[in-house]
Amino acid sequence: MLSSWLPSLSQHFLFGALAVLAYVITTRSRREPRAPTTAIAWVMGLALLPYLILPMYLMFGRRKVRPAQQPRPRRTVAAAHWASDLIESFDLAPPSLCDIHLHADGLAARDGLWDTIASARQRLDVCTFIIGKDALGSETVARLAQRAREGIQVRVLLDGFGAMQLPRRYFDTLREAGGEVAVFRPLFSLRVTGPRNLRNHRKLVVADDRLLWSGGRNLAGEYFLGKDDGEPPWIDVSYTIRGGVAAAAAHQFEQDWASVRQKPPRSIAAVHELHHGKAAQFLPSGPDQVEDTAHALLIDACFRAERRILAVTPYFIPDDSLRDALRLAARRGVEVTLIIPARSNHRLADFARTRAMRDLAAAGVAFVMLPFMAHAKALVVDDSLALCGSINLDLRSLLLNHEAAVVFYATADIAWLADWLQALAAKGAPYAPRPPGLLRDVAEGLLLTVAFQL
Numbered sequence: 001m002l003s004s005w006l007p008s009l010s011q012h013f014l015f016g017a018l019a020v021l022a023y024v025i026t027t028r029s030r031r032e033p034r035a036p037t038t039a040i041a042w043v044m045g046l047a048l049l050p051y052l053i054l055p056m057y058l059m060f061g062r063r064k065v066r067p068a069q070q071p072r073p074r075r076t077v078a079a080a081h082w083a084s085d086l087i088e089s090f091d092l093a094p095p096s097l098c099d100i101h102l103h104a105d106g107l108a109a110r111d112g113l114w115d116t117i118a119s120a121r122q123r124l125d126v127c128t129f130i131i132g133k134d135a136l137g138s139e140t141v142a143r144l145a146q147r148a149r150e151g152i153q154v155r156v157l158l159d160g161f162g163a164m165q166l167p168r169r170y171f172d173t174l175r176e177a178g179g180e181v182a183v184f185r186p187l188f189s190l191r192v193t194g195p196r197n198l199r200n201h202r203k204l205v206v207a208d209d210r211l212l213w214s215g216g217r218n219l220a221g222e223y224f225l226g227k228d229d230g231e232p233p234w235i236d237v238s239y240t241i242r243g244g245v246a247a248a249a250a251h252q253f254e255q256d257w258a259s260v261r262q263k264p265p266r267s268i269a270a271v272h273e274l275h276h277g278k279a280a281q282f283l284p285s286g287p288d289q290v291e292d293t294a295h296a297l298l299i300d301a302c303f304r305a306e307r308r309i310l311a312v313t314p315y316f317i318p319d320d321s322l323r324d325a326l327r328l329a330a331r332r333g334v335e336v337t338l339i340i341p342a343r344s345n346h347r348l349a350d351f352a353r354t355r356a357m358r359d360l361a362a363a364g365v366a367f368v369m370l371p372f373m374a375h376a377k378a379l380v381v382d383d384s385l386a387l388c389g390s391i392n393l394d395l396r397s398l399l400l401n402h403e404a405a406v407v408f409y410a411t412a413d414i415a416w417l418a419d420w421l422q423a424l425a426a427k428g429a430p431y432a433p434r435p436p437g438l439l440r441d442v443a444e445g446l447l448l449t450v451a452f453q454l
Contacts, residue, residue, distance in 0.1 A: 096244025132220025278410030
């Protein structure tokens with residue numbers, strides 16, 4: 001009996017060894033750094049289930065795509081912050097003086113969105129993960145179509161995952177009006193545009209390269225005033241910015257649009273710089289960047305923080321390096337407070353987060369559990385820096401997705417976000433960690449092996 005199995009086992013082990021060898025060669029040739037947990041998950045899967053995992057690795061295994069080459073922008077604000085120096089070292093746009101309006105609630109965010117769409121005189125560029133099949137989504141498409149009829153160049157870039165939730169005819173009125181709609185990495189397209197698991201999670205509406213509406217909100221009812229069925233809205237935060245940050249966002253949109261259309265990107269004309277306003281800096285993150293920009297900024301911020309780190313995120317699955325940075329910050333006396341919903345819209349993410357939460361809570365990190373869904377992504381470090389955008393504190397956002405955020409340097413903006421976060425935290429309850437049972441501990445460990453894909 002055993003002798004009859006030996007040829008099959010030998011073939012299986014040989015194929016597994018070849019699959020692991022393929023992983024090693026491709027990782028080394030691409031020079032792709034990976035988190036240890038991610039590397040272990042791929043190697044174990046390739047060794048044990050090579051027939052299943054090898055095709056998955058070939059389809060989804062890449063973490064970086066070839067970054068677009070761009071000239072180093074000219075600095076317009078005097079160097080005064082470690083974060084701006086770090087971000088500029090990634091060959092990203094420097095900070096600039098801008099007019100900034102932060103949106104305290106969904107009504108202000110919706111009004112800011114409508115104003116941005118109405119303000120365009122030449123072009124409107126929209127990048128979003130999801131457009132809702134609801135009243136808010138339909139109104140957005142209708143307003144974009146009206147601007148296209150008025151002669152404005154309108155382009156909408158929708159992520160492939162979000163596009164699956166809509167019928168193709170959803171954008172017919174916009175296309176008939178002269179607008180363009182493109183899908184970023186369609187999940188079932190035969191065209192090779194990059195690994196299908198690297199999603200575009202950026203939320204940008206840019207008018208004339210000068211005015212930016214952005215933040216954590218998708219273009220659907222639950223992110224603004226609530227769903228059509230009366231369900232209350234999720235808590236989120238967004239902003240409109242006029243100035244150099246908008247030009248940097250327009251440049252990023254051009255790179256994303258060109259990657260889909262497979263054409264050279266449009267060059268962004270020099271935007272008239274404001275000589276007043278508050279300093280801010282655009283921070284794109286993702287596979288198209290040479291470094292993991294947001295991840296690097298967060299870790300550096302943890303080690304530089306002196307008094308407090310205050311953050312909100314709907315999903316919390318940090319990698320080992322970010323978890324260690326947060327833990328060490330708390331151990332040296334920094335007040336670290338993380339605000340998360342007690343129950344998010346992703347139950348697997350809720351289950352996977354608990355191991356890191358127990359570890360960090362034991363080191364002095366305070367978790368505030370909200371009794372409602374909060375989709376906001378924002379962070380404040382001391383009184384010197386704030387970050388707000390589409391970036392969740394999880395492995396997918398930090399190491400896989402195409403993301404975008406804005407770094408705020410002005411005291412007024414940092415104080416606004418800190419007050420907003422503290423008011424949000426006042427509505428929650430402290431996290432009380434409980435030791436896991438054997439089955440839960442094992443289940444958490446198994447789930448964390450694939451957490452980088454959640």
